[in-house]
Amino acid sequence: MSVLIHCPTLQRTASIDRVIGQYGSGDGPVVVVIAGVHGNEPAGVYAILDLLDSLNEASPDFRGKVIGLAGNLAALKNNVRYIDRDLNRMWIRENVEAAYDPALLNESQPRCAELDEVRALYDVIKGIMANETGPFHFVDLHTTSSVSPPFIPFDDTLSNRNFVEHFPVPGILGIEEFLPGTLLSYMTRYNVVAIGYEAGQHREPSSIGFHHAMLALCLEKAGCVARENFPVLAEHEETLRKRAEGLQGFYEVRYRYAIEEGEGFRMLPGFTSFQPVSRMQPLAENNQGSIKAQENGRIFMPLYQAQGNDGYFLIRPIARFWLKLSKVLRRWRAERVLTWLPGVRRLQDEQNTVTVNTRIAKFKVREFLHLLGYRLQGVEGNTMRFSRREP
Numbered sequence: 001m002s003v004l005i006h007c008p009t010l011q012r013t014a015s016i017d018r019v020i021g022q023y024g025s026g027d028g029p030v031v032v033v034i035a036g037v038h039g040n041e042p043a044g045v046y047a048i049l050d051l052l053d054s055l056n057e058a059s060p061d062f063r064g065k066v067i068g069l070a071g072n073l074a075a076l077k078n079n080v081r082y083i084d085r086d087l088n089r090m091w092i093r094e095n096v097e098a099a100y101d102p103a104l105l106n107e108s109q110p111r112c113a114e115l116d117e118v119r120a121l122y123d124v125i126k127g128i129m130a131n132e133t134g135p136f137h138f139v140d141l142h143t144t145s146s147v148s149p150p151f152i153p154f155d156d157t158l159s160n161r162n163f164v165e166h167f168p169v170p171g172i173l174g175i176e177e178f179l180p181g182t183l184l185s186y187m188t189r190y191n192v193v194a195i196g197y198e199a200g201q202h203r204e205p206s207s208i209g210f211h212h213a214m215l216a217l218c219l220e221k222a223g224c225v226a227r228e229n230f231p232v233l234a235e236h237e238e239t240l241r242k243r244a245e246g247l248q249g250f251y252e253v254r255y256r257y258a259i260e261e262g263e264g265f266r267m268l269p270g271f272t273s274f275q276p277v278s279r280m281q282p283l284a285e286n287n288q289g290s291i292k293a294q295e296n297g298r299i300f301m302p303l304y305q306a307q308g309n310d311g312y313f314l315i316r317p318i319a320r321f322w323l324k325l326s327k328v329l330r331r332w333r334a335e336r337v338l339t340w341l342p343g344v345r346r347l348q349d350e351q352n353t354v355t356v357n358t359r360i361a362k363f364k365v366r367e368f369l370h371l372l373g374y375r376l377q378g379v380e381g382n383t384m385r386f387s388r389r390e391p
């Protein structure tokens, strides 16, 4: 069933299906691009169409396939972020199971438009993984409500990190600790590269070009095309490098401002992602008064739209030393001896999950577990629960 999407500010219109299009044939690397998981972010859809056009026109030597998929088709059609629930918070086991089994629907899990989207999208993804040899690379395209240079958020597995370190834009680690249920986190259960990409502001026509540039470079890094026979890649790289000038490298998410219902949150005007802020600097307001920066760092994804409950994030660059150290520790599989530390226990039935008793563990628990590739899943009393991201 085709859906007509139209964006007046981007001045583009397209008729698309769940599979927006694909290029290439035969075995080899597969790049699966998903656009419009948020329906108010159509720039990625147009970028996929532009990429496929440019490939058809240049017809370079090509190994494997690139396949473009639409995320939330119903929301894209209606030009809204989502119909009933945010599709990028739906990817947890209960929801995916309910999407396939109507018997699991109940008062706390009512039927909703996004469960149908989960099923339709996941069916296509599973079909691709069953029919292709891979290796697989998933790229989930988004745009932001604030002005922002392009950046790549990803779950910190070594295969993701190795892929991301070649791009001329910043990489962001650790956002999944604050945002459970993303499609990308769900995909890390398979042995694949799965990264996000934020190209810029939703309605900024340049966001389409920044998406397109990134996708072309993904094809190169995945091994589908070589620069000699697709010369436009040099231009794409330069476009991204210029826009992200001075910001390249890895950052970690340190803080998320969670908006409470009815608090009347509003950002102060003029903040852009990656802008440096200092502790106690006023960033936003609510009915109680001024909201000030919790620590020194850079502001990240400040909210300038009505829908959503992430007010803003604070991020900090990660020094190369820590990145290298964490690679070494993971290669040694240092997590095997993790339970030698006081207060750390591995769960019997979930080998990738550990709990930490914070009354006993006196070291910098969270920072140390991040180095080993663990992410905080939740806190209950004195117990922190962490899961390892490596498949």
Ligand SMILES: [Zn+2]
Residues within 6 Å of the ligand: 037, 038, 041, 141, 142, 143
């Ligand atoms: Zn989005």
